[in-house]
Amino acid sequence: MNKPGAWETVIGLEIHAQLRTRSKIFSGAATQYGAEPNTQACAVDLGLPGVLPVLNAEVVRMAAKFGLATRSTVAPRSVFARKNYFYPDLPKGYQISQFELPIVYGGWLDIELDGGATKRIGITRAHLEEDAGKSLHENFHGMTGIDLNRAGTPLLEIVSEPDLRSAQEAVAYMKKIHALVRYLDICDGNMQEGSFRCDANVSVRRQGSEEFGTRAEIKNINSFRFVEQAINYEVERQVAVIEGGGEVVQETRLFDPDKHETRSMRTKEEANDYRYFPDPDLLPVEIDQAFLDAVAATLPELPEARRQRFIDAYGLSADDASVLTASREQADYFEATVDASGGQDKLSANWVMGELSGALNKAGMDISDSPVSAAELGVLLQRIEDGTISGRIAKQVFQDMFNGEGSADAIIENKGLKQISDSSAIEGVVKEVIENHPKQLEQYRNGQTRLLGYFAIRNRSTSCCASCLMHDPASLR
Numbered sequence: 001m002n003k004p005g006a007w008e009t010v011i012g013l014e015i016h017a018q019l020r021t022r023s024k025i026f027s028g029a030a031t032q033y034g035a036e037p038n039t040q041a042c043a044v045d046l047g048l049p050g051v052l053p054v055l056n057a058e059v060v061r062m063a064a065k066f067g068l069a070t071r072s073t074v075a076p077r078s079v080f081a082r083k084n085y086f087y088p089d090l091p092k093g094y095q096i097s098q099f100e101l102p103i104v105y106g107g108w109l110d111i112e113l114d115g116g117a118t119k120r121i122g123i124t125r126a127h128l129e130e131d132a133g134k135s136l137h138e139n140f141h142g143m144t145g146i147d148l149n150r151a152g153t154p155l156l157e158i159v160s161e162p163d164l165r166s167a168q169e170a171v172a173y174m175k176k177i178h179a180l181v182r183y184l185d186i187c188d189g190n191m192q193e194g195s196f197r198c199d200a201n202v203s204v205r206r207q208g209s210e211e212f213g214t215r216a217e218i219k220n221i222n223s224f225r226f227v228e229q230a231i232n233y234e235v236e237r238q239v240a241v242i243e244g245g246g247e248v249v250q251e252t253r254l255f256d257p258d259k260h261e262t263r264s265m266r267t268k269e270e271a272n273d274y275r276y277f278p279d280p281d282l283l284p285v286e287i288d289q290a291f292l293d294a295v296a297a298t299l300p301e302l303p304e305a306r307r308q309r310f311i312d313a314y315g316l317s318a319d320d321a322s323v324l325t326a327s328r329e330q331a332d333y334f335e336a337t338v339d340a341s342g343g344q345d346k347l348s349a350n351w352v353m354g355e356l357s358g359a360l361n362k363a364g365m366d367i368s369d370s371p372v373s374a375a376e377l378g379v380l381l382q383r384i385e386d387g388t389i390s391g392r393i394a395k396q397v398f399q400d401m402f403n404g405e406g407s408a409d410a411i412i413e414n415k416g417l418k419q420i421s422d423s424s425a426i427e428g429v430v431k432e433v434i435e436n437h438p439k440q441l442e443q444y445r446n447g448q449t450r451l452l453g454y455f456a457i458r459n460r461s462t463s464c465c466a467s468c469l470m471h472d473p474a475s476l477r
Contacts, residue, residue, distance in 0.1 A: 006207060009231075010165070013164065018153055019155065028042070062186040069302055073107070080285075081279055082096060082277055083099070090133070109173065114168075125158075130155065216249075217251075341382055348381060393417050
């Protein structure tokens with residue numbers, strides 16, 4: 001961590017979001033994850049002689065959608081360039097990207113800091129490019145395998161300004177981008193599959209200095225936890241180097257999640273090392289206002305606006321609204337539950353964030369795969385509200401629903417879980433329990449109050465007996 005008063009951390013993130021297209025950015029090859037190696041790489045992806053790239057129009061629409069959502073400028077004219085370098089998983093010997101004229105530039109996002117304050121983070125640019133293949137090191141006995149299925153998959157690289165000053169801020173910003181691209185439905189955000197990952201540019205400088213320090217770039221970090229660990233380690237390493245009399249070298253580093261440390265990969269290239277030049281096989285991308293207007297009409301309610309609406313419309317706290325709008329799927333589920341429950345907004349919020357989230361986390365499931373639909377949960381909450389069952393019994397019913405035992409009403413009926421609210425019926429049950437256990441009644445009257453629980457479980461004909469006796473021990477006197 002930074003030494004208070006001595007050093008300031010400067011961080012910029014380059015986030016790679018894989019766009020949710022069915023085909024690749026310059027070919028018709030499929031982008032489906034998990035296919036057998038090298039079965040989804042066509043002649044265009046491999047750069048074979050005589051083939052020409054054709055731009056996928058959907059990636060342009062998705063990039064424009066992101067630009068509008070981040071108050072960025074969507075360039076009326078952008079250009080694809082060739083980024084030349086050699087690596088085994090780059091079959092053409094160059095990557096098609098955008099350099100001088102990106103499709104999106106000059107936007108911003110606000111992140112929330114501890115204590116409720118917000119901070120504006122600038123977005124320098126977001127440009128389109130193709131992904132490279134993947135090097136495989138396992139099961140090759142000292143060799144490396146190359147899977148080119150990913151070659152040509154469309155990416156939107158989102159480059160922030162160096163406005164981040166801690167690992168915590170970097171994670172908050174990355175989570176904000178992650179939520180946004182999922183709300184926009186342009187990226188599935190699956191970090192385990194590599195659909196959403198980032199490179200972190202990290203440097204340190206003396207407090208009060210205007211000049212940036214020498215930065216190191218940490219490549220391909222694919223979890224929020226690893227981003228925080230990698231940045232914190234790198235800051236400590238750089239401070240130690242400088243305070244030990246050395247100089248930080250501009251380089252590319254990798255993060256080892258097992259050892260929780262970064263290690264040198266190669267010296268950092270400059271732009272001129274890649275010999276960028278406009279791709280001669282691709283025309284400039286030209287976007288007019290009519291296209292932007294059509295894209296703007298497809299924008300969903302964005303996370304910040306939805307969060308504020310949840311506060312205003314449902315009376316939720318800012319923290320609860322933030323949790324419920326963290327993903328589009330969770331926000332949709334909550335609102336559908338409110339509708340199905342007959343407007344039980346706060347009860348719906350408590351159950352979505354509590355019982356449902358707990359069960360999903362335990363099962364390792366996403367909310368989109370929940371065995372209990374929002375409509376089914378809403379019915380369960382209605383049964384609490386109309387007094388059919390208590391909140392305690394509802395938790396048991398929910399677990400049965402989650403385990404696939406049927407609907408709320410079916411479980412309540414089949415297991416005889418309905419509460420009795422008729423006072424005369426309750427009095428009859430209590431009287432029967434007392435009459436059947438005179439010895440225990442005498443002991444209770446002599447001061448053994450712990451026997452209250454004994455009376456409460458003697459009768460199993462109704463789910464209310466325990467609560468009736470516990471709330472009215474005077475009936476035993």
